[in-house]
Amino acid sequence: MIMINRVSDYLPGLGRPRAKGRSAAGAAKSEIGHYVDSMGNWIGRNPGASLAAAFAAGAVIAWLIKRR
Numbered sequence: 168m169i170m171i172n173r174v175s176d177y178l179p180g181l182g183r184p185r186a187k188g189r190s191a192a193g194a195a196k197s198e199i200g201h202y203v204d205s206m207g208n209w210i211g212r213n214p215g216a217s218l219a220a221a222f223a224a225g226a227v228i229a230w231l232i233k234r235r
Contacts, residue, residue, distance in 0.1 A: 170211040 210217040 170207070170214075
């Protein structure tokens with residue numbers, strides 16, 4: 168199954184090359200877009216591991232909230 172990231176089409180500044188007049192915030196958005204794309208590719212290649220990681224993160228967050 169090939170997963171397509173349709174959300175990145177709606178996010179401003181992602182996937183577009185940096186223009187010369189853009190600010191540092193615009194550069195940060197394009198860097199974040201690079202990481203989002205690479206993360207999406209990794210999730211597409213390893214769906215079981217990503218699901219396990221999400222479950223583990225949720226369990227840890229729930230445990231931290233419950234402790235309080």
